Amino acid sequence: MNDHLDCQQLLSSISDFVDGELSPDLCRQIEQHLTECENCRIVINTLRKTIDLYHHQPESEHLSQEIRQRLFLRLHLEEFLNRSSE
Amino acid sequence: MTVESIPEISLSVEALRKGDRHELARMVDLYSDKVYRLALKFTNNPQDAEDVLQETFLKAMRALPEFEGRSSLSTWLYRIAVNEALMLLRKQKPDMALETPGEEDDSEESASSNGLILADWCCLPEDELLSEESRRFLDEAIQRLPATLRSVFILRDLEGLSIRETAELLGLTETNVKTRLLRARLFLRQQLSRYFGERLKQWEQK
Numbered sequence: 001m002n003d004h005l006d007c008q009q010l011l012s013s014i015s016d017f018v019d020g021e022l023s024p025d026l027c028r029q030i031e032q033h034l035t036e037c038e039n040c041r042i043v044i045n046t047l048r049k050t051i052d053l054y055h056h057q058p059e060s061e062h063l064s065q066e067i068r069q070r071l072f073l074r075l076h077l078e079e080f081l082n083r084s085s086e
Numbered sequence: 087m088t089v090e091s092i093p094e095i096s097l098s099v100e101a102l103r104k105g106d107r108h109e110l111a112r113m114v115d116l117y118s119d120k121v122y123r124l125a126l127k128f129t130n131n132p133q134d135a136e137d138v139l140q141e142t143f144l145k146a147m148r149a150l151p152e153f154e155g156r157s158s159l160s161t162w163l164y165r166i167a168v169n170e171a172l173m174l175l176r177k178q179k180p181d182m183a184l185e186t187p188g189e190e191d192d193s194e195e196s197a198s199s200n201g202l203i204l205a206d207w208c209c210l211p212e213d214e215l216l217s218e219e220s221r222r223f224l225d226e227a228i229q230r231l232p233a234t235l236r237s238v239f240i241l242r243d244l245e246g247l248s249i250r251e252t253a254e255l256l257g258l259t260e261t262n263v264k265t266r267l268l269r270a271r272l273f274l275r276q277q278l279s280r281y282f283g284e285r286l287k288q289w290e291q292k
Contacts, residue, residue: 011272012268014268014271014272015264015267015268015271015272016264016268021249039202039204042204042205042206043202043204043275045206045208046205046206046207046208046275046278046279047271047272047275049207049208049215049278050271050274050275050278051243051271053215053216053220053224053278054224054243054244054274055243055244055246056216057221057224057244062119063118063119063122067122067136067139068118070136070140071114071118071136071139071140071143072111072114074140074143074144075110075114075140075143075144075147077107077110077111077114079107080107080108080111
């Protein structure tokens, strides 16, 4: 494999790279490329940040009582509505 | 969190298949939060998400006698929910790009370095990145993804499923999932770069 990786090649591996799924050899080539290429550094940092921000989405906790109630009615399970949810 | 992380040991699949109503109610309580949240991510609309929620459990209850247990119950429910969500989106926008041409090709074309926005907005302060307005933008940006890419992104990056789980759930190969994930992430990076690039300019002028 060519030791010198261009921006286009980096871009097609970028997703696997941030997931840590590339071979050590390819990782090394990418890291080498990143030391020399400001643009690719920005792309990779902003890609990581993008994924991070989506990971930080607040988890909405529980269904509201109204939604749960309508669901149980629709499923004809209304007799179990008053049981505390587990 | 993965679909596997819900304790389903406490449910009796045997009872569910026989239509035991008490057990069905327990199943609904155990999985409804997750199904609703997933639906909300797909549709970005509480009413639509509730429709998907109801349809998912209706379908599941009808299909349970046929459930063979080849996948776990949670994966099975997730698959129904994803299909319901996609079906609803398709109904609302029949012209929606469900298949994006050429996506099974090498990712070269889609991942072209031409036209990449190169604003380095990582340094923006957290309260800017995590503001309510930014959150709304993030949610809307997902809705701009073609449905095929959106499914992969939601399951992998929002729900935290593995590549293998995502592939299994959507009936895709792992290579396919990776290609779509790459395209989805680059698309969203581009959207966020446009948005936060503007923020960055304003912030630097302060």
